[in-house]
Amino acid sequence: MKRRSILALAASALATAASAQTVPPPFPSKPLRLVVGFPPGGAADVLTRIMAQALGKQLGQQVVVDNKPGADGIIAATDVQRSPPDGHTLLMGTNTTMVAVPSLRPNPPFDPFRDFTPLSSAGNFSVFLLVPASLPAHSVKELLELLDANPGKYNSASSNSAAELAMIQLVGKRKVVNARYKGDAPALTDLVGGHIHMIFTTGTTAPGFVKDGRARALMVLQSERSPLLPNVPTAKELGLGNLTILPWAGFFGPPNLPPAIRDRLSTELQKALEQPEVKSQLAQQGFDGYGMTSPQFAQFFRRQYDGFNQVVKENNVKFD
Secondary structure, three states: OHHHHHHHHHHHHHHHHHHHHHOOOOOOOOOEEEEEOOOOOOHHHHHHHHHHHHHHHHHOOOEEEEEOOOHHHHHHHHHHHOOOOOOOEEEEEEHHHHHHHHHHOOOOOOOOOOOOEEEEEEEEEOEEEEEEOOOOOOOHHHHHHHHHHOOOOOEEEEOOHHHHHHHHHHHOOOOOEEEEOOOHHHHHHHHHOOOOOOEEEEOOOHHHHHHOOOEEEEEEOOOOOOOOOOOOOEOOOOOOOOOOOOOEEEEEEOOOOOHHHHHHHHHHHHHHHHOHHHHHHHHHOOEEEOOOOHHHHHHHHHHHHHHHHHHHHHOOOOOO
């Protein structure tokens, strides 16, 4: 009996040890890293910093913003894709990185559905069409007439594929060469310097250039006028319903993120987006913030991806 008791106790101890090894560590157990694929000062960076501070308070851990600009956000995305699935490394992804890159590149660097875990939406950017104050066009109609009368004379700028596709939708078959920039800030510097003639840019950067007279806003892509520049008409008001590209942002984790951590992060992100001070800060940047559950965001993401590809196909768009 003694021998049986000893064996039973040993088996019980082994089972307890094995069970303890399978218990996941508490989350979060260290500071989080929130990676963004655009440089400091732009709309994506400002949004990320607002959310990092709010999420840090929600989780009781510091959330550090890690800027990894370049290649339409590929550098940032692949960093997160290859990170351990422990919830401590997250991506602030935009439709440029998560939709345009995998759908437009001949050899996509990642599969946006297989290689990431959708957590929550962040919301939509306000997007304005800006021209330099020196350009003799005070409306979209006048701008298009100017392009028609001077084929090849004027150019555009963009810092992401979504803005570039929106410009392609606007100008149609008119000959306009687009210059790509790493961020809107340097592009706008060239715009007010007269080197660039039009750009779709966000509510983070547009109002300052318009209010001090260096640039002119001709329209906003949102369905309603923006309180940042209330006198600027919407594309719909101008009869430009074909402009369907609206930049959005959301949060993603690496692949194979455990469901418990995924759901915790999704819940905390949604709570952060509902905080009045966060809503106010985002609104000041022309950003319409709202959260979604992980399944809701996954469905939204798929619809955005499919819709983007349809626009590309219908317009026979090809990017270099």
